[in-house]
Amino acid sequence: MLLLIDAGNTRIKWALAEDGAAPGTWLASGAVAHADLNHLPASWARHGVTRALVSNVAGSKLHDQLQLMIPTTAISWFASTAQLAGMRNAYRNPSQLGCDRFAAALGARALAPGQALIVATCGTATTIDAVSADGMFLGGMILPGLGLMATSLARNTAQLPQVAPGATLPAGFADNTADAILSGCLSAQAGAIERACALHGASACIVSGGAAQYIAPVLRLPIEHRIVDNIVLIGLHSTVTSSPLQDSPC
Numbered sequence: 001m002l003l004l005i006d007a008g009n010t011r012i013k014w015a016l017a018e019d020g021a022a023p024g025t026w027l028a029s030g031a032v033a034h035a036d037l038n039h040l041p042a043s044w045a046r047h048g049v050t051r052a053l054v055s056n057v058a059g060s061k062l063h064d065q066l067q068l069m070i071p072t073t074a075i076s077w078f079a080s081t082a083q084l085a086g087m088r089n090a091y092r093n094p095s096q097l098g099c100d101r102f103a104a105a106l107g108a109r110a111l112a113p114g115q116a117l118i119v120a121t122c123g124t125a126t127t128i129d130a131v132s133a134d135g136m137f138l139g140g141m142i143l144p145g146l147g148l149m150a151t152s153l154a155r156n157t158a159q160l161p162q163v164a165p166g167a168t169l170p171a172g173f174a175d176n177t178a179d180a181i182l183s184g185c186l187s188a189q190a191g192a193i194e195r196a197c198a199l200h201g202a203s204a205c206i207v208s209g210g211a212a213q214y215i216a217p218v219l220r221l222p223i224e225h226r227i228v229d230n231i232v233l234i235g236l237h238s239t240v241t242s243s244p245l246q247d248s249p250c
């Protein structure tokens with residue numbers, strides 16, 4: 001049994017896949033906040049994990065904690081490289097690219113081969129990356145994620161409150177403080193994705209991450225776009241299996 005892990009700066013997402021399963025076909029999956037890390041071993045205990053593939057962008061302390069918790073010594077720590085699984089990486093220093101971004105790009109390409117893609121992963125940070133139709137990771141954008149954007153206003157001003165995210169974009173020019181913050185933050189997120197799609201001439205856009213549910217509904221795009229849960233885990237899985245995807249392509 002293969003254990004896949006996407007350790008981000010807010011949550012740890014995981015999935016269990018049987019040998020030979022198509023990318024995205026999980027036997028079990030879940031997510032925990034960093035504070036609930038200790039719950040993970042119980043979720044994995046009865047599944048007979050024989051190997052693990054881990055993307056971690058949340059630092060060395062979490063690396064060490066995961067290493068102790070993962071119930072196998074056959075652990076591969078995923079890293080961005082200059083070339084992998086048919087994808088070339090145009091980052092100036094390929095290893096500097098967040099490994100979750102490289103994995104997400106691989107996942108997006110597995111779902112939509114041969115397309116000019118934008119993959120937006122809306123987590124602690126929002127990353128918006130471009131993949132060419134012939135499989136080059138071109139680079140991208142990093143901005144504060146939706147939650148971080150809203151929280152930075154509450155923390156650094158005297159009068160602005162902490163707002164909860166909402167899936168509905170308030171009217172562009174809102175008539176109250178909470179809606180004005182939501183309108184501004186959602187417009188910034190969606191606007192960056194729309195701008196990236198236009199710059200790249202993308203033919204498809206994949207939106208993933210914990211805040212995708214709020215951002216994807218407000219996107220105004222002339223191309224096909226959709227939410228894909230756990231694009232990082234799909235990308236990790238795609239590097240270890242050649243089985244065809246079950247998911248419908250973009």
Ligand SMILES: Nc1ncnc2c1ncn2[C@@H]1O[C@H](COP(=O)(O)OP(=O)(O)O)[C@@H](O)[C@H]1O
Binds near residue numbers: 008124146210211
């Ligand atoms: N139930 C939830 N728990 C935590 N974060 C959530 C939840 N629902 C939405 N979010 C949003 O998603 C972000 C976390 O998404 P995630 O993709 O797990 O991020 P990361 O990969 O950076 O850990 C949070 O910053 C928050 O804005």
Ligand SMILES: CC(C)(COP(=O)(O)O)[C@@H](O)C(=O)NCCC(=O)O
Binds near residue numbers: 009010099101
């Ligand atoms: C941009 C990120 C912080 C995103 O992390 P996340 O929001 O998924 O927790 C992460 O991919 C990272 O640390 N990247 C390294 C720098 C780079 O990609 O250029």
Ligand SMILES: [K+]
Binds near residue numbers: 124209
């Ligand atoms: K992200």
